[in-house]
Amino acid sequence: VIVNRVAVDDYISKVVSSEIGGEAPMEALKAQAVCARTYILKCSNSKYKKYNAIADDSTSYQVYNRIGENNKTKKAAKATNGIVMTYENELINAYYFSTSCGYTTDYRIWGKEKKLYLKGTNLTKNKTDIIEETNFKKIITKNIKSYEDKYPFYRWKTILTSNEISQTISTTYRQNLGKIEKIEILERGTGGIASQILVNGNKGKIIIKGQSDIRKNIYHYGMKIKLNGGSEVNNISMLPSAFIYIEKTGNNYIIWGGGFGHGSGMSQNAAIEMAKEGRTYDYILKKFYHKIELSK
Structure with missing residues (x-):
């Protein structure tokens, strides 16, 4: 078993590129970054506990590093650094x-x-x-x-x-x-x-x-x-x-x-189209996740 120990924003950048694609509009990339960060920090699966790991790199969790990051996905991860979605002060299950x-x-x-x-x-x-x-x-x-x-x-x-x-x-x-x-x-x-x-x-x-x-x-x-x-x-x-x-x-x-x-949860292609219309990432997220807060 190979365990990849990775900094959160490096992980987020590679998930964003693999899940929604690095050519999506920036606000859609930011929305995906917040989803990915919230999702992985919410993970508490015991399946990989003996390896001191919490997830794998597949669609069973989030696709990670199947498509390499680029400057846009790095920027999206950095621009939303630490930002997650909460509901009643708890991390949400950020399905998409x-x-x-x-x-x-x-x-x-x-x-x-x-x-x-x-x-x-x-x-x-x-x-x-x-x-x-x-x-x-x-x-x-x-x-x-x-x-x-x-x-x-x-x-x-x-x-x-x-x-x-x-x-x-x-x-x-x-x-x-x-x-x-x-x-x-x-x-x-x-x-x-x-x-x-x-x-x-x-x-x-x-x-x-x-x-x-x-x-x-x-x-x-x-x-x-x-x-x-x-x-x-x-x-x-x-x-x-x-x-x-x-x-x-x-x-x-x-x-x-x-x-x-x-x-x-969030439809990725709808998020892309909303971003093309000029919608911001927080608007996009609140369209799909009702009454959530964005917390750092």
Whole structure:
């Protein structure tokens, strides 16, 4: 095991370059720096305790030094030196992700512990109740105006066969559902994220809960995902997000989706677009983390 002992701002600079990219506008880089610093100082995972370490360099924590720092990321780390986000005088869990569907979700995707600074954010001008299925379908199958409506993962679509879904569920849960006859979204959370799905087969049924398990199991390795703008990808390990609407056609299931990532906290691409509009890093952070304080 190689343990890297590193000064906080050196770490932050390399996380910023690896997570959001060193070419982002400075205020977005500063926002990412504060997120990264808050996140790592909040870490208390016992997994690496025997090595006197608190995190690894992967997406399980934060990506560190995969892309080298540059002068801008160094400047962002230095400009925000020591600044963290707190809520009621405690460091927050500064979750962030790549791209929103126009909405973010709340703390419930992480469990029952209340994190009231994660309330979910509407980045569109749409005012309808998108937890209602018909309303969610309308927004997720259209490229409604938002900060990220030009980004590839803002809207996406894939088609899975009954057999492909059945195979994936069988591999994960060791349960043979047979031919999938119906997939129903039982519950949606804040922002319209699917939080509970019922999969009915001719040999059984299963309820899949939580955004992570939904993304991993309403999925099949190598599936083609058509992105906003017409490009395609087929090399990701799960659905891009759980902001999805599922439509049956014959033995196939069309999955309409939006966003890339878990969907809670700061959307990095929205932060980039806000910075391009002239928004400061503190404005950006307070857009995604409600009633937080910036403390040094």
